Amino acid sequence: MLLRFARVTSLEPSGETIRVGLRIGDEEDAQDETIEARCVINAAGLFADEVAAMLGNHSWRIYPVRGEYCEVRGPRSTLINNLVYPLPHADGLSLLHFLVLQRAKTKTKQQTKHRKQARVDHNTS
Numbered sequence: 638m639l640l641r642f643a644r645v646t647s648l649e650p651s652g653e654t655i656r657v658g659l660r661i662g663d664e665e666d667a668q669d670e671t672i673e674a675r676c677v678i679n680a681a682g683l684f685a686d687e688v689a690a691m692l693g694n695h696s697w698r699i700y701p702v703r704g705e706y707c708e709v710r711g712p713r714s715t716l717i718n719n720l721v722y723p724l725p726h727a728d729g730l731s732l733l734h735f736l737v738l739q740r741a742k743t744k745t746k747q748q749t750k751h752r753k754q755a756r757v758d759h760n761t762s
């Protein structure tokens with residue numbers, strides 16, 4: 638079963654299952670439903686701490702941080718060779734996924750050439 642526009646509003650252990658409270662649909666005409674699940678996977682992104690808390694786990698919290706990327710160009714471009722991020726929050730862990738960085742660092746000359754050509758094509762079209 639796949640439900641779209643369904644917000645988990647409560648999680649309650651019930652024997653071998655978990656009762657999942659849902660609010661389905663837009664706020665104006667939302668319907669409340671409950672389903673029983675044998676397994677719940679918490680994939681709520683930035684809200685994963687709130688969902689975990691519904692089952693009583695308050696041991697961690699997400700502190701979202703918004704940032705902007707800046708690129709150093711010109712003669713000083715070699716001063717910074719990696720992405721720079723804020724230090725982990727004093728209260729807990731920090732987690733960043735940056736496959737993009739690894740891929741960028743291992744870019745082949747051929748890929749760089751294609752990218753440059755793509756930019757030229759874009760700018761001249």
Ligand SMILES: Cc1cc2nc3c(=O)[nH]c(=O)nc-3n(C[C@H](O)[C@H](O)[C@H](O)COP(=O)(O)OP(=O)(O)OC[C@H]3O[C@@H](n4cnc5c(N)ncnc54)[C@H](O)[C@@H]3O)c2cc1C
Nearest residue numbers: 643644645646680681682683684685687688734735736737
């Ligand atoms: C502006 C921006 C730019 C980014 N750029 C990059 C990039 O270039 N490269 C990169 O690797 N990463 C990037 N990221 C990070 C990337 O988007 C996240 O790391 C990734 O989307 C996390 O995936 P996720 O599945 O854990 O969570 P999400 O993609 O956030 O999915 C969580 C889902 O859970 C749903 N949800 C939340 N609470 C509930 C609830 N109570 N009930 C039901 N559903 C709920 C949300 O609606 C959402 O659909 C960017 C993020 C932002 C905000």
